[in-house]
Amino acid sequence: MSEHFASRRFLLLLRSNWLSRSGAVVTTFSFMLMVSSFLLQVFGILAGPYAGLVTFLVLPGLFVVGLLLIPAGLLLYRRRLGERMEALTHRPFRLLRLVAVLTVVNVVVVGVAGYQGLHYMDSVEFCGTLCHEVMIPQYNAYLDSPHARVACVQCHIGPGASWFVKSKLSGLRQVLAVMFDTFERPIPVPVKDLRPARETCEQCHWPDKFTGDRLVVRRRFKSDRETTPSNRVLLMKTGGTRPDGEPTGIHWHIHSGVEVRYRASDESRREIPWIRLVDRRTGREEVFTLPGVDPANPPPGPERVMDCVDCHNQPSHIFHRETEEIDRSIDLGLLSRDLPYIRKVGLEALRASWTQAGAEAGIRGMLSEFYAAKEPVPAEKRPLVEAAAKEIHAIWARNNYPHMKIAWNTYESFAGHAGCLRCHDDDHVSASGRRIPLDCESCHAILAYRTPDLPPYLR
Ligand code: HEC
Ligand code: HEC
Numbered sequence: 001m002s003e004h005f006a007s008r009r010f011l012l013l014l015r016s017n018w019l020s021r022s023g024a025v026v027t028t029f030s031f032m033l034m035v036s037s038f039l040l041q042v043f044g045i046l047a048g049p050y051a052g053l054v055t056f057l058v059l060p061g062l063f064v065v066g067l068l069l070i071p072a073g074l075l076l077y078r079r080r081l082g083e084r085m086e087a088l089t090h091r092p093f094r095l096l097r098l099v100a101v102l103t104v105v106n107v108v109v110v111g112v113a114g115y116q117g118l119h120y121m122d123s124v125e126f127c128g129t130l131c132h133e134v135m136i137p138q139y140n141a142y143l144d145s146p147h148a149r150v151a152c153v154q155c156h157i158g159p160g161a162s163w164f165v166k167s168k169l170s171g172l173r174q175v176l177a178v179m180f181d182t183f184e185r186p187i188p189v190p191v192k193d194l195r196p197a198r199e200t201c202e203q204c205h206w207p208d209k210f211t212g213d214r215l216v217v218r219r220r221f222k223s224d225r226e227t228t229p230s231n232r233v234l235l236m237k238t239g240g241t242r243p244d245g246e247p248t249g250i251h252w253h254i255h256s257g258v259e260v261r262y263r264a265s266d267e268s269r270r271e272i273p274w275i276r277l278v279d280r281r282t283g284r285e286e287v288f289t290l291p292g293v294d295p296a297n298p299p300p301g302p303e304r305v306m307d308c309v310d311c312h313n314q315p316s317h318i319f320h321r322e323t324e325e326i327d328r329s330i331d332l333g334l335l336s337r338d339l340p341y342i343r344k345v346g347l348e349a350l351r352a353s354w355t356q357a358g359a360e361a362g363i364r365g366m367l368s369e370f371y372a373a374k375e376p377v378p379a380e381k382r383p384l385v386e387a388a389a390k391e392i393h394a395i396w397a398r399n400n401y402p403h404m405k406i407a408w409n410t411y412e413s414f415a416g417h418a419g420c421l422r423c424h425d426d427d428h429v430s431a432s433g434r435r436i437p438l439d440c441e442s443c444h445a446i447l448a449y450r451t452p453d454l455p456p457y458l459r
């Protein structure tokens with residue numbers, strides 16, 4: 001009975017003014033909606049980024065606002081409260097106990113919802129699809145990458161509290177930038193304030209681990225009438241740390257005893273006039289510069305210690321070159337070599353400038369015209385032309401996003417010649433006359449080059 005009285009008196013308190021009353025209503029409804037939308041999501045009836053946003057961020061927010069309104073109302077309308085208080089002064093302990101129980105319940109609800117909310121903000125869905133227009137290029141590319149099962153936050157934030165807080169602050173800035181449409185298109189790279197790769201990538205890959213060579217087979221084609229195969233086979237000397245602790249191969253740069261530091265003269269880190277190598281194992285220290293740059297007087301700007309991202313700047317959301325993409329589709333048979341000049345006309349279609357809406361019809365029109373007028377194909381091959389138009393549009397669409405100003409090579413990979421030759425160009429010389437090597441065999445053995453046939457062991 002007494003509990004009953006306590007709760008009645010509590011209701012009286014809530015009803016004592018309009019503010020507390022609204023607070024109670026908001027809290028109760030948001031709680032009920034939270035529970036039901038959570039259950040709907042568990043059973044898969046409700047899905048998508050907005051459902052998550054509402055369940056894990058908006059409703060808990062309302063819940064807390066409602067809770068705060070209750071004491072705010074009591075405080076604001078103290079005088080009216082006095083009238084009601086008479087009924088309450090009787091055995092205040094019971095009432096306090098009820099308030100205490102409800103407070104515990106609220107703390108638990110807010111705690112769980114807050115935890116779920118933070119968890120939700122770390123999800124690939126949240127990062128990749130909520131600001132759909134902005135992130136969709138990276139999200140699509142990511143789904144088709146070796147890291148498709150690694151969450152965005154594992155590279156972009158990594159473990160630890162301080163980067164967590166930093167990321168939430170920068171996230172807030174980004175949300176404002178999207179709301180007020182002040183973000184840059186395309187999103188500029190290199191990403192400023194990216195967490196040092198050694199603290200993120202090395203959660204899963206560590207330089208002491210990689211050793212050995214890696215066979216790279218590039219099934220490429222020529223742009224001739226027959227779309228003749230033109231394969232390349234390389235043995236990449238990826239290397240790392242040998243069992244005896246010595247560095248070797250390409251991952252030499254990130255051996256624990258080696259430090260390669262550099263200064264770039266542009267924001268994109270494409271021009272690197274000054275490089276300092278410190279080899280702590282041998283005590284060797286050497287500065288390599290471009291002609292005309294004084295080794296003792298490096299260009300201004302931040303000095304960067306080379307890490308994974310200086311080569312693997314596109315480890316996850318990988319935008320491919322049009323030549324790579326078209327060769328992959330030809331190799332998989334998605335573009336038929338029975339269509340003469342398919343690579344040539346395909347590349348022309350990929351490189352033409354389309355709008356998002358006009359690309360599909362434009363590409364189909366271009367191919368239809370080519371195979372009607374220039375290289376007429378018999379009726380039974382028309383379906384191949386249709387299929388080719390579809391595939392070429394698919395390639396175009398996953399690499400080109402006019403609304404974000406992303407076209408071919410907007411995000412260029414540095415894990416190939418474009419990246420290596422920033423330093424390995426035979427122009428960087430040290431005081432002793434030593435050059436950063438450019439000989440082909442220091443990075444890879446070329447086992448086959450532009451051959452129509454693959455070596456027997458690969459056929
Ligand atoms: C394997 C690690 C990794 C994962 C997983 C990852 N990223 Fe990145 N991301 C990077 C690195 C490294 C850069 C920095 C590139 C640079 O500075 O040049 C980057 C850069 C970006 C950029 C800047 C533009 C660009 O394309 O370089 C965006 C946007 C981005 N990431 C979004 C995402 C989203 C969204 C996800 C999840 C769907 C994600 N990333 C997952 C490593 C990762
Ligand atoms: C949470 C674990 C995780 C993190 C963090 C991570 N990776 Fe990976 N990485 C993987 C997995 C798993 C694979 C796929 C291995 C496979 O397919 O054999 C992979 C593959 C790769 C590959 C080989 C790609 C290929 O073509 O086969 C590279 C390069 C790479 N990661 C670089 C990075 C870089 C750079 C970072 C940091 C920016 C990073 N990874 C962060 C787990 C991770």
Ligand code: HEC
Binds near residue numbers: 236306310
């Ligand atoms: C000097 C440039 C460079 C740096 C720095 C670098 N890598 Fe690499 N890495 C490469 C190249 C080139 C390959 C071979 C690519 C290929 O096979 O196509 C490679 C291969 C890899 C692979 C695939 C290994 C395999 O054979 O399966 C992983 C994983 C990887 N790197 C991770 C990292 C991580 C993590 C770091 C930082 C600790 C790092 N790399 C630093 C250039 C670099």
Ligand code: HEC
Binds near residue numbers: 250311424434
């Ligand atoms: C920021 C400059 C820089 C970039 C970018 C760079 N390197 Fe290097 N690299 C160096 C320096 C400096 C050395 C040491 C040269 C020396 O020992 O005299 C070196 C050495 C090497 C070596 C060891 C050569 C040997 O046998 O002694 C390999 C292999 C190598 N780099 C491959 C690569 C590859 C592959 C890439 C691109 C994916 C790359 N490097 C990008 C600066 C760079």
Ligand code: HEC
Binds near residue numbers: 216236417439443449
């Ligand atoms: C500093 C290291 C380095 C040097 C020097 C170098 N390469 Fe490469 N090369 C690479 C890397 C890294 C890749 C990318 C491998 C991949 O695509 O997975 C590559 C890729 C290639 C490819 C395959 C590209 C394709 O898809 O068709 C060829 C062919 C090639 N190199 C030829 C050469 C030749 C010829 C030389 C000498 C003039 C040379 N390279 C010098 C690092 C180097």
